[in-house]
Amino acid sequence: MQNKRSISFQIIITVIISFAVLFLFFSVLTTELYYRNVTAIMQESQQHSITQLNESFDVFYQQLIYTLIQLSGDSTLKQYLTKVPEDNFEYYQMQRYVHDFLQTYIGFFPNSNVHLILYGENGQTYTTYNETLYLEETGILEEDFVKQAERNHRRLGVSYFHAGLTPYTENDEYMYIAHALYDPYRSKYYGTILIVIDETCFQNLYSDLIQDNNHFSVITEDGLVISDNKSELLNSVDTELLAIAQKNPSGIREYGGEKWIPSAVYNEYFNFHIIQLTKYSAITSKVFPSIIRILELCCIAQFIVIGFLVYLFQKITRPIHRLSIAMQNVSGKDLLLRPEPMQFTGCSEARLLGESFNEMFGKLEYYTKKLIQEQGARHTAELNSLQHQINPHFIYNTLTSIKYLSLAGQRDKVITGINSLTKLLRKTLGDIRETIPLKQELDLLQDYFQIQQLRYGDGIRLNMNIREECMNASVPKFFLQPLVENSIFHGFSTNNPNGTISIYATISNRLLKLEIMDNGVGIPPSILEHIMDVSVENNKDCLTRIGLKNIEDRIKMIYGPDYGLSITSTAGYGTQVVIYLPALYPEGEKNNEESAKDSHN
Structure with missing residues (x-):
């Protein structure tokens, strides 16, 4: 076994370590750059998708506003909200007319579970439901978001999670948007419009984008999750997810004990964040095999080069190794006992070292005796x-x-x-x-x-x-x-x-x-x-x-x-x-x- 302190061994180890360090450095650098580029491409693609999704939310919001504007400006509808029916016949006639009238606006929300509820100063309730509903009996007219709309008819009142008002929907939760109908001539409110939106309306906007390795969420400025492809997160406060959305995310983020590639956009109409998270492992699982294959080829090439260098260095340092063995044999003896002059062969440097060694030992003998005496x-x-x-x-x-x-x-x-x-x-x-x-x-x-x-x-x-x-x-x-x-x-x-x-x-x-x-x-x-x-x-x-x-x-x-x-x-x-x-x-x-x-x- 070769001496670990020999010059040939140290040179070989230095070369191997240098190659290993360079290999590890460039491997880590290449892998890191590859992952960063793939992550950047993935995030750019996500941002494009989530921007389009945000535009879909904008269109949905504009449809809601258009509906409210049309309903607010309809004079016939205003009459049905202020006039008290004279008898049951007129009552059912008014109910039938408004119901059919409201159904025309539901067509603006295809494939969406959206309902309209109108309540007038005459105490009449009109809905797109097929069930009779008396709104004042539900107590919703006394809730804060409705009162907020009544205090300012130019603003909307919003309740993100509220139980359904009909026997068929009372076990589910919906998003309610309240708008007060104001008569400027009388300076008086004559009714309230409630838009009932099922969470599936939001989820339908990004359902085509959902995959096994991504996560979509809609979260308010208070951290309330109002839409998520994971139903268990609905109506929960997630400050960790909110922090990711608010910090204009880029790169890789930790969430829920996993690494994700986030993209987020803020919707100014609804005042909430739309977030898309893609699992980082989804990228690594596809990229890692390719990187491993490249590293294997580099390792094979490196072993070939190191083997050639080891052979070359051993051939060059073999005479010096023999000289070091000779010096080691002498060093184990009493320095006062001068050995016989030694003969060295090999390269010129080794012969010169051998001659210097013999001369040095003669002087060492003299100075050692003198030093001991002194x-x-x-x-x-x-x-x-x-x-x-x-x-x-x-x-x-x-x-x-x-x-x-x-x-x-x-x-x-x-x-x-x-x-x-x-x-x-x-x-x-x-x-x-x-x-x-x-x-x-x-x-x-x-x-x-x-x-x-x-x-x-x-x-x-x-x-x-x-x-x-x-x-x-x-x-x-x-x-x-x-x-x-x-x-x-x-x-x-x-x-x-x-x-x-x-x-x-x-x-x-x-x-x-x-x-x-x-x-x-x-x-x-x-x-x-x-x-x-x-x-x-x-x-x-x-x-x-x-x-x-x-x-x-x-x-x-x-x-x-x-x-x-x-x-x-x-x-x-x-x-x-x-x-x-x-x-x-x-x-x-x-x-x-x-x-x-x-x-x-």
């Missing part, structure tokens, strides 16, 4: 510098303590202090190790603390709470003394120090945590903020800063940047220093938990 010397020098820095710091403070004992005339304590200092220096200066077990570090700290107690007495106390498994853990040599020293000199009163220094050590998740706490006066925030900055000018606590910075630098130099110390302090309560070190042990020693496991096994 790094070892520099590391030793840095640690020695830090160690030599802490020694004068410690000696200065210890001799200061002995000086105060001498001034106090305590000759025995001075001798004891000098002996303790000599013993302590012999342990620290004679030991060249960077790290020692924690228990030895604690012994050194006890020797130092005895010297300080010679000066300050039992007013200062040292408590150590160290878990047993921490005792053998490796720590930097003599790193606790500066912390304890800071607590004595700065945490407690300089005249008569009195306080307790506590040291805790625990191990968790292979991390050694040491806490040094005192119950002294604490560190002011202004000093704590710059406690580790030895470059601060006019610093009265310079030795304190050097000591802390020294510990921080030694920890990071020995263990890495992930370890170090942090200081927190509260005025009046004391100071806490937390040190984090890796839980490491000198070779040949184990902590108690491991020893217990070994003994158990």
